[in-house]
Amino acid sequence: MTDFHDGRAGIDAALVQRLLAQQFPQWAELPVTPVKIDGWDNRTYRLGRDLTARLPTAEGYTAAIDKEHQWLPVLAPSLPVEIPEAVAKGAPGEGYPYPWAIRRWIDGETASMESVADLDDFARSIAEFILALQSVDATDGPLAGAHSFYRGAPPSHYHDETVAALAELEGQIDTNLAREVWDAALATSWDRPPVWFHGDIASGNLLVQNGRLSAVIDFGTSGVGDPACDLVIAYTFFAGSSRETFRTAVSQDAATWARARGWTLWKALITKDFPVIERVLDDHLTQTR
Structure with missing residues (x-):
């Protein structure tokens, strides 16, 4: 069998x-x-x-x-x-x-630098989707936990893995700065009622038609809780003006962004995604200095 x-x-x-x-x-x-x-x-x-x-x-x-x-x-x-x-x-x-x-x-082409016509417009569309999702009544929604692989939960869930990854990457990245990013994430929390999050807003789950966002798929890690995990695309897909367009349009507070950087850093550390690590560290410096 x-x-x-x-x-x-x-x-x-x-x-x-x-x-x-x-x-x-x-x-x-x-x-x-x-x-x-x-x-x-x-x-x-x-x-x-x-x-x-x-x-x-x-x-x-x-x-x-x-x-x-x-x-x-x-x-x-x-x-x-x-x-x-x-x-x-x-x-x-x-x-x-x-x-x-x-x-x-659902018809559509997977989002990529080649399939998206205008990154700034695409960034605004993703932000619009996130805000619309957050506006849905979260009463009785599935609270973040094992079903969402702890997306939407406090970043402390990933603490041990993050510390271990930082020790392994000593000398390959600026681990002092990375620990500063992680500590900043741990120092904040979502202190409002839980809201809906998608949990995996990544290019592979975004469909495009005629160069514009047409669908968002794969809600397997969705739930209600802290929406910081839905900001990760700022570092994995956007850069420069499109990242700033996204940051402005999605209108999240500094604490939520600190947790978003922490969440992104955790994932990038355990997958050894050095370009994303550098983007997170640079953004932390830009936003906090």
Whole structure:
């Protein structure tokens, strides 16, 4: 029997076809094809022209299935661009041990420096999306925790990993300045009612049509809590005038930005993303000196 507990192993188009035949025979004859750009948390397949199937690659990613199915319809009417539409939930079957999801297909090209027509305009669009998301009633929303991989939670959750990474990178980066950035993040907290956050606003989850933002996908790490994690794109995609355009348009306070730099630094340290580390350190100096 296939070991589906080994990451992406065993998940393929044939499995999707068997699951459809077993659970959704109305779609069993649709062609099943892998999407061109896929993530690690889920394998995604296009079903015909209008649908997709998303299959978690490990148990830790399964919480997103019920969460997205419940909350995507709640969020969608308040957001300025398209987001995934939950169509159906699949159950474990054919040896595959996890729940899975069927979504509506969204046309668009993954955001990149080549596909975005105007970075400043794109920065404003992302800021508009974030503010619209934060404005949605967060009552009874899923509080940040394991389901969001602690995005939206206090940065102290990542403290041990950050300290260990700083020790490992001693001599390769300015660890004193990096520790200053981290301490500044730990010194602040989200002291207001929790708000909605996406949790992974990254280029791979942003779709573009005619050079403009047209959709935001993959709400698997979404929840309610501290929205600082949604500012990370300032350092991973924007720079110069587009970063400043984003900073102005998204209108978050200095403490939230301090936590955003801390969150970005943690991730960049553990992945050894030196360009992002340098951007965070430079921005800390610019904003605090």
